[in-house]
Amino acid sequence: MTTLIIKSDSDKKTDLLIRFAEELCLQTVTQDFKELNSSAMAKGIGRKATDAELIDYLLHEQNAESIDIETAFSRYYM
DSSP: OOOOOOOOSOHHHHHHHHHHHHHTTOOOOOOOOOOOOHHHHHHOOSSOOOHHHHHHHHHHTTTSOOOOHHHHTGGGOO
8 A cells, every 4th residue: 555645735736646545446635744853753643754844844954053961951950
């Protein structure tokens, strides 16, 4: 089985794609798309994230300033 995810901001184009898929006797399901964020990564999104979604999520803040491990965990040190 192959799952195809299409992001579209056009209802007209989405409807055309759904009609085309149904003409090919393919099962179609539409649902709101949840962008990956830290909450979705921690709690899950109800399905396996695609490679493209993971790469997009990981590259989203690639220019963010990193912090060292001691600073990150300093509140847990005794």
